[in-house]
Amino acid sequence: MATKILVAVKQVIALDEDFEIRADGKDVDADFFLRDLNEWDDFSLEEAVKIKEAGGEVEVVVVTVGPEEADESLRKCLAKGADRAVRIWDESMEGSDSQAIARVLAAAIKHEKPDLVFAGVQSSDHSFASTGIAVAGLLGWPHAAVVNQFDFSLGATQATIRRELEGGVLQMMNIDLPAVLSIQLGINTPRYASLRTIKQAAAKPIETLGLGDLSLNAAEVGEVGSASRVRRMYIPEKGRAQMIEGSLAEQAAKLAAIIKEFKGATV
Amino acid sequence: MSGILVIAEHRRGELRPVSLELIAAAESLKASSGGPVTVAIVGPSPDTFVAALKVTGVDEILTLAAGSGDFDPDTQAAAVSAAIAARSPSLVLIPHSVDAFGYAAVLAAQGGYGFATDVFKIESDSGAWVATRGGYGQKVNVELDFPGKAVVLLTVRAAVYKPAEGSSNPTVTALPVPNVSAHVRPGEYVEMSQADDVDMTAAEFIMSIGRGIGEEARVPQFRELADAMGATLGCSRPIADSGWLPKSRQVGQSGKTASACKLYIAMGISGAIQHLAGMKHVSTIVAVNADPGASIFSVAKYGIVGDIMEFGEELKTHF
Numbered sequence: 299m300a301t302k303i304l305v306a307v308k309q310v311i312a313l314d315e316d317f318e319i320r321a322d323g324k325d326v327d328a329d330f331f332l333r334d335l336n337e338w339d340d341f342s343l344e345e346a347v348k349i350k351e352a353g354g355e356v357e358v359v360v361v362t363v364g365p366e367e368a369d370e371s372l373r374k375c376l377a378k379g380a381d382r383a384v385r386i387w388d389e390s391m392e393g394s395d396s397q398a399i400a401r402v403l404a405a406a407i408k409h410e411k412p413d414l415v416f417a418g419v420q421s422s423d424h425s426f427a428s429t430g431i432a433v434a435g436l437l438g439w440p441h442a443a444v445v446n447q448f449d450f451s452l453g454a455t456q457a458t459i460r461r462e463l464e465g466g467v468l469q470m471m472n473i474d475l476p477a478v479l480s481i482q483l484g485i486n487t488p489r490y491a492s493l494r495t496i497k498q499a500a501a502k503p504i505e506t507l508g509l510g511d512l513s514l515n516a517a518e519v520g521e522v523g524s525a526s527r528v529r530r531m532y533i534p535e536k537g538r539a540q541m542i543e544g545s546l547a548e549q550a551a552k553l554a555a556i557i558k559e560f561k562g563a564t565v
Numbered sequence: 566m567s568g569i570l571v572i573a574e575h576r577r578g579e580l581r582p583v584s585l586e587l588i589a590a591a592e593s594l595k596a597s598s599g600g601p602v603t604v605a606i607v608g609p610s611p612d613t614f615v616a617a618l619k620v621t622g623v624d625e626i627l628t629l630a631a632g633s634g635d636f637d638p639d640t641q642a643a644a645v646s647a648a649i650a651a652r653s654p655s656l657v658l659i660p661h662s663v664d665a666f667g668y669a670a671v672l673a674a675q676g677g678y679g680f681a682t683d684v685f686k687i688e689s690d691s692g693a694w695v696a697t698r699g700g701y702g703q704k705v706n707v708e709l710d711f712p713g714k715a716v717v718l719l720t721v722r723a724a725v726y727k728p729a730e731g732s733s734n735p736t737v738t739a740l741p742v743p744n745v746s747a748h749v750r751p752g753e754y755v756e757m758s759q760a761d762d763v764d765m766t767a768a769e770f771i772m773s774i775g776r777g778i779g780e781e782a783r784v785p786q787f788r789e790l791a792d793a794m795g796a797t798l799g800c801s802r803p804i805a806d807s808g809w810l811p812k813s814r815q816v817g818q819s820g821k822t823a824s825a826c827k828l829y830i831a832m833g834i835s836g837a838i839q840h841l842a843g844m845k846h847v848s849t850i851v852a853v854n855a856d857p858g859a860s861i862f863s864v865a866k867y868g869i870v871g872d873i874m875e876f877g878e879e880l881k882t883h884f
Contacts (some may be wrong), residue, residue: 300571301567311701312701312702313701313704314700315858317704319705326701326705327715334852346858349650353838359627386733395680396622396670396680396798397670397680400670400673400674413750413883419666421803422698422702423701423702424700424701424707425682425683425699425702426681426682426840427661427666427670427682427683427684428666428670428673428680428682429667429670431638431667431670432671432673433668433669433672433674434671434676435642435670435671435672435673435674435675435709436674436675439775440637440639440748441748441749442749443638443639443663443667443838444663444666445667449619457750461663461667462663462819463663463664463754464662464663464818464819464820464859465578465756465818465819465820465821466756466757466812466815466819466820466821466822467750467755467756468754468755468756468757469635469753469754469755470751470752470754470755471637471749471751471752472749472750472752473742473750474747474749475750476860477697477748480666480807483803484739484802484804484805484806487807514841520683524568525673525677525679525680525681525711525714526679526680526696526709526710526711527709527710527711527712528707528708528709529708529709529710531700531705531706531707531708532705532706532708533704533705533706534705534706537850537863537864538862538868539850539862539863539864539865539866539867539868540611540867540868541867541868541869541870542867542868543863546871546875546876546879547879548569548877549871549876549879550876550883551883553830553851553853553867553869553880554880554883554884555656556849556851556867556884557770557794557796557828557830558829560770560827560828560849561770561795563788
């Protein structure tokens, strides 16, 4: 039987340089959103595709929770080696936090029945660093966070992983399978999609699922199904560096003086 | 539901300093919580940490004897869950650490708690907890509340609150932890590869390069510049992950702690939160970046907007 690896991905939002807060004060105006696949997800997808390419019957399924514009990120995943892409959405999911998204993903996992689930450690926009592990909690699956090495053979009931801790320390661990792993940057070198695979991906279908397909109800998702609610969003007053102005030569001379003064003081 | 529960954290036999920061946070919120500050510590012999946790503000220490001494998420979640059930706090504070990434979200999902992570400000508004965290890559602050949640669990950013000091005479209570079958077995610790023998922890003057250098072929130019200036060459995560410099040169939260660094020049580093968190103790940070909006300019003392290649060449003429 084929081994199925489910990779949970997110289309993240970066902000345009001069963005504005929405009139209700609860989010940034969507006019300033720039969307892309989360950086971490590139690595978790690559890890799954590497397992597939190592041989054996492996299916890589990417799943996201989001409206239609998220298809673009799913196509990117298809172009980088995913076999199937699933997008889950219902208007009631608008405003979901990481815990509500985790509930949807957990339902999708019950539906897809994968042998292994990868998620990125965090998203580059809201950085909750919690969705994948919350999914594991809802399913009661073994889990480990911030994994930067994964040794696994098809059909095995355990795997060896390495966690990246703080301060340049790593830790080896042994984990029961199936498991949910949150994957850290640097675990591999993600590939670029080629023109050929981008073209192929454009022709592949994206499967869509809604609330009913996953036996969820509207009260479990969106703002009502979330563990937190946005009260206010604002642009913080930030400290600002003293800018060294002038020509390139003047700027370099000023920094050189700062460095020389520092070195003089420490000798 | 009243009072605050703080989960202390330890690694390799040492209490992690962030534990005392969270106690200070709890102490500052004690009046709003209307209940005691309880600190929980989980481990095979948790009593060894009790003395270090008897700091100002602590009313009770819960010792939960469980696990092997090394973190595993299942034992930790079961123990913290037992502590929450025993004391019914309205607020639970956990360090925003790699260990917490492994279990805090499980507790929130299973307990249906209010939940937010990487929180750097906590307030009480008419009896309801309000937490502030960053959003959109730290470009905005987001104020969250937790309607209808009797228990709110927050993971709190390190180095925001000053560690609690002083002493207190709390009650110490041993709390039983239900048996769990741990699905993860911790193994040995490994230091990040020492491909060269640089010691970033001892370096006082570091110049780091980031994504802004664009391509690997440009690394030698910056190595020469660092050598000429007498700086230790460091880098941000993407440079080490790409293999352009050894992992031992990476600074920031997950890299080596540049604890001795006093002068830090960041070349082409925009300033991911983990990088800034790992370097903000440095007294003089100089950022050189082509993007005037780069986050690093909000923590740097001096900033220069410009092309780092040209600037590097110009700077080298002075040494």
